[in-house]
Structure formats: structure tokens, C-alpha cells
Amino acid sequence: MRFRITLLFLFCQFVVFSQEEIYFFKDADNVLSLADVKKEKFSVLKDDIREGYDNATYWFKVPADNTDSVYIFKFLYDRYHEADLYQNTLKLERITNQRYLSYQFSRKYDLYVKVKPKLHSYIPIEVKKLGASFYKDKKNLLFNGFYYGFSFLIILYNLIFFFLFKDKVFIYYSFFQATLCFGIFTMDGMLNFYNIFGNLNEFLMVANYLLMAFFSSKFAVSYLFLDTYFPRLKRLTFIFGVSIVVTAILYLIFKNYYYLLGLNLFVFSLITLYWICGILLFNKNFYTKIVVIADAIILISAIDFFVLKFLGISIINIDAVNIKIGAFIEMIILSIAVLYRMDVLIKENSFMKEEIIKYSENLTNKSNSAEENKRRFIDDLSLREKEIFDLIVLSKTNKEIANELNISINTVKFHVKNIYEKLNIKSRKEAVLLEKV
Numbered sequence: 001m002r003f004r005i006t007l008l009f010l011f012c013q014f015v016v017f018s019q020e021e022i023y024f025f026k027d028a029d030n031v032l033s034l035a036d037v038k039k040e041k042f043s044v045l046k047d048d049i050r051e052g053y054d055n056a057t058y059w060f061k062v063p064a065d066n067t068d069s070v071y072i073f074k075f076l077y078d079r080y081h082e083a084d085l086y087q088n089t090l091k092l093e094r095i096t097n098q099r100y101l102s103y104q105f106s107r108k109y110d111l112y113v114k115v116k117p118k119l120h121s122y123i124p125i126e127v128k129k130l131g132a133s134f135y136k137d138k139k140n141l142l143f144n145g146f147y148y149g150f151s152f153l154i155i156l157y158n159l160i161f162f163f164l165f166k167d168k169v170f171i172y173y174s175f176f177q178a179t180l181c182f183g184i185f186t187m188d189g190m191l192n193f194y195n196i197f198g199n200l201n202e203f204l205m206v207a208n209y210l211l212m213a214f215f216s217s218k219f220a221v222s223y224l225f226l227d228t229y230f231p232r233l234k235r236l237t238f239i240f241g242v243s244i245v246v247t248a249i250l251y252l253i254f255k256n257y258y259y260l261l262g263l264n265l266f267v268f269s270l271i272t273l274y275w276i277c278g279i280l281l282f283n284k285n286f287y288t289k290i291v292v293i294a295d296a297i298i299l300i301s302a303i304d305f306f307v308l309k310f311l312g313i314s315i316i317n318i319d320a321v322n323i324k325i326g327a328f329i330e331m332i333i334l335s336i337a338v339l340y341r342m343d344v345l346i347k348e349n350s351f352m353k354e355e356i357i358k359y360s361e362n363l364t365n366k367s368n369s370a371e372e373n374k375r376r377f378i379d380d381l382s383l384r385e386k387e388i389f390d391l392i393v394l395s396k397t398n399k400e401i402a403n404e405l406n407i408s409i410n411t412v413k414f415h416v417k418n419i420y421e422k423l424n425i426k427s428r429k430e431a432v433l434l435e436k437v
Helices: 002-017 130-165 168-187 198-224 233-254 257-280 286-306 320-379 383-393 398-405 409-423 428-436
Strands: 023-027 057-062 070-075 084-087 102-106 111-115 125-129
Touching (some): 070 111, 070 130, 125 130, 130 168, 130 320, 168 198, 168 320, 198 233, 198 257, 233 257, 257 286, 383 398, 383 428, 398 409, 409 428
Antiparallel strands (some): 023 057, 057 111, 070 102, 070 125, 084 111
């Protein structure tokens, strides 16, 4: 009975959420009109279009169907802000305030979709019934609310820890996490949701890249003490930093695919460089091991989504949901690592303070011991020897001592010899030093 219920549930899920059959055609020369493309032979779309940058126009076709249901055609990528949808020669209008470029249509006639990618030919699309699409969006928004809420708490807690413990690692991690969160926010299409398009959208994306590179650098250097272990690393990171800034400015000016690709490559190469440094220091301590493992999760996901897909490649087919899950796991692990590191450093500092106190006490004891030895040796001197010793440390000559004490020079020499033997010294200079101890 349970098995039948499970099969029924899975069947219902498949019926409700299955993707409609879609066809596509690639217009490599960008010359076909709607009338022309209707004569072409379309191929079944089996997976997302992922061909890197080729400057082609892509057409999609959703065949007519005998149903009264309303459907949603959606581009599941935040970089698409415009497309042409035709149904029975009429051009459809986009749905406003959506995370991704979306259109509502019926299935009475064939639907033709024309889109020309501006950056690279990564075109993930989705066609679902209105109810199924609405339900999926609702689940995504619920998950997003949980993710962004948790991220905000992590950022807030680290800021509080910074003010409590004055450790810059906390504030660098807070800002790095904020840039990572905002990057996912833009990838999630939330800027589109608030109707932020065009130059402002591009500027916010590029500015976040720059801040991510800066704070990830600050965090890695502080967390792993890279200035101590790899002092020459600064030169290499400076080169990366200049390259990131230059490609960012060039992209904002020319909106060229290759500049954005270069920006992605430089940013994630810099982050990868710090990750490799962590691997080289893997056996130094436990909190280094944690950060290497935690960063591997989000780094692999980000490289697959932000770099490889630009080149028309995907190793593990990462999407926005996968990246958020990876970022969520990374936040938990790395937050624990930062706190653990602080605890280790506090214990190490306490140990160092104890050692310094012990060393200071030893120096004091040695000084006291030397003082006691000096007193003991001097106390062994006779009254006449003490008088002569006091005159010696005043840099008096034997003749001056003899005149002052009204004794012969030979008597002075005799007493000086006895003083040297009792105090275990060989010269007047040593007598002066002994008196200063």
C-alpha cells in the first residue's frame, strides 16, 4: 500500500512539474525573420543551450496544444532582460516584477521565441503551467528568504564578535560574506525583481566583484597569516588586483564579453590562489584545514557557474539553488572555523603571556641573586678593604687612595690584591661593574 501511494505521489509530481517539450533553432547569421524561421527545421531541446560566445540568434518553439491552461515561458538566468515572443503574429509583453525574464501565453497557437545573447550563449529556459510555475517560485522565495536571513545573522554575529574581540578577521569575513551574498542576490534575479536594469545593474554587479576580491584577500591574509608565511605573495596579488580593476572598468565602458570573462577569471583566480596557499599550510593547524575544506565547496560551484559556463562548459551543472546550498554549508563551517581560530589564538596568547611573565621573573631572580652575591662578597671584606673598594669604584688611583687613607702605596696594593681574590675579579673595571649590579 505504501509503495502504491509513493508511486502515485511521484507520478503527480511528474505531471505537475515536468518540463514541456521545446524546440530550438540557431540562426548563426542573424538574418531570419519570424516568417523565415517558421520554414526551418527545429531540433528538440534536450538541455540548456551552453555554447560560450558565438554572436548568434536563437529561436525557440513551443508547439500548440489542445488545452485551455495558461503557461509561463521563463529564462532562468538574470543576464537576460529582453526577448521577442510571437504567437499568431502578435508580440507578447513581458511580466513585470519577476526575478527572471518571463512571459505568459496560451497553447492555442505555436509560440516562437527570439533571443540574442549579449554576453555568452548560456540560455537556460523553462516552460510550465501557470500554477506549477507559481508554486515553484513560491518555494524558491521561501528558500531564498531562509538563505538571506541566515546570511544576515552570520554577518551580524561576526560584526558583534569584531567589536567584542577586536580581531579584524571577523570584520573581513563579514564583508566577504556580504559580497558573496549580494553576488547570489544578483544571480537570483532579485535586481530584476526590483526593476533594476541597464547600467545600474551592470555597475552593481561589477562593484560587487571588486569588493569580493578585496575582502576575500583581506580575510585570507589575516586568517592564514599569509604575510608571515608567504611575504612575496603581495606582489602577485597586487598584479591580480590591478588586472581586476582594469578589466572591470573596460567592461563598464565597452560592455564586451571578453572583458567580463577576464574579470571573472581574475577574481576567481585570486580566490583560488589563496585557497592553494591554504592547502600549502594545511598541516599548520586545524582551523586552516577547516577553511580549505569549506572554501572548496563554494569555489568549485562558483567557478563552474561564473567561469566555465561563460566558455560553454559545465562540469557539475551548477545552478542558483546549488550555489546557495553550497554557500549555506560554507557559512556554517567557516563561521565555526573563525570562532575556533579565535579560541586557539586566545589560548596561544595566554600561554605567551605566561611565558613572558616567567621569563621576567627569572630575570628578576637572576638580578636579585647577583645583588645578593655582590652583597655577600662585599660583606666578606674587612673594614679597611671596604674603604679601599669604595675608593676604587670612584676611580681613585693607588696613590690617591694611599694619600686619602694616610697609608703607604704598598699597603694599598696588598689590600687591592686581597679584594680582587675575595670578589673574584681581575681589574678595577670589573670592580666598577660589580658595584653597578
